[in-house]
Amino acid sequence: MKFISWNIDSLNAALTSDSNRALLTREVLKTIANEDADLIAIQETKLPSTGMNAKQETALKAFFPDYNYEFVSSCPPARKGYAGTMVLYKKDITPKATFPKIGAPDTMDDEGRMITLELEDYFFNLVYTPNAGDGLKRLALRQEWDKCYANYLAELDKTKPVIACGDYNVAHEEIDLANPASNHMSAGFTDEEREGFTNLLAKGFTDSFRYTHPDKKGCYSWWSQRIKTSKINNSGWRIDYFLISDRLKENLVSSEMIDSGERQDHAPICLVLE
Numbered sequence: 601m602k603f604i605s606w607n608i609d610s611l612n613a614a615l616t617s618d619s620n621r622a623l624l625t626r627e628v629l630k631t632i633a634n635e636d637a638d639l640i641a642i643q644e645t646k647l648p649s650t651g652m653n654a655k656q657e658t659a660l661k662a663f664f665p666d667y668n669y670e671f672v673s674s675c676p677p678a679r680k681g682y683a684g685t686m687v688l689y690k691k692d693i694t695p696k697a698t699f700p701k702i703g704a705p706d707t708m709d710d711e712g713r714m715i716t717l718e719l720e721d722y723f724f725n726l727v728y729t730p731n732a733g734d735g736l737k738r739l740a741l742r743q744e745w746d747k748c749y750a751n752y753l754a755e756l757d758k759t760k761p762v763i764a765c766g767d768y769n770v771a772h773e774e775i776d777l778a779n780p781a782s783n784h785m786s787a788g789f790t791d792e793e794r795e796g797f798t799n800l801l802a803k804g805f806t807d808s809f810r811y812t813h814p815d816k817k818g819c820y821s822w823w824s825q826r827i828k829t830s831k832i833n834n835s836g837w838r839i840d841y842f843l844i845s846d847r848l849k850e851n852l853v854s855s856e857m858i859d860s861g862e863r864q865d866h867a868p869i870c871l872v873l874e
Contacts, residue, residue, distance in 0.1 A: 602637040605765035606868035611645040615659040624863035632868055633663045638690050641726035643767045645684035649675045664688050670697040678707035685728050687715050695719050702748040705741045723756045727766040732787035746796030754803040761845040768841050772797045776838040808842045808855035808871055821857055823864045831864045842871040
């Protein structure tokens, strides 16, 4: 089985805009389509609660004609057109989809941040973890989210193995970002967020990339758009993950980043299990 995860940063813009960034995004969509994955997890769709319009749906089907999909979007009292997730799955797969609310604080449960598919042998969870925000204004809320999410995955794991993926908005260890020394007070690398991720792994989950590449440096999944040279200089962060239940480690074939070309922001990641 092959799985792909990607924070697209606006599905609408990717499918309908003619900006240079949208053109680069569509090149990445072509790359993903060519991978012929069984399931594709998309974060930060920014779709309205009604989903795609006809033009957008036609454009998506042109990339992925052999897939069905499920989505969830931000809805009141959360902001409109914010966050949002989608999962595409091959038409010969028949999962049961749920859109969990995990008891998260503030409006986090209403921001369309999570989809879980139940399949015969495993759960597939995709998540777009809330950012701690500028000035760490949402850090305390983020810490509560991390606890709720870790407990949720652990409950799933009691029933059957879990494959979880998405933008977790944290670089776990110093090896996971280019400039750790200057970022200990930055969102995504605070001690609190890193501890939250450590706690998640301790509940019986494995970071598949770091398991297969324990000492590999310079491998990142995100480069800041605010810094024009971030990708050229590979000044990135690894904040996108495939996590697997510990008992799936023996089935792990590969866990890698997918080249996103010139496009900054997130790169897709790919997991293969046998």
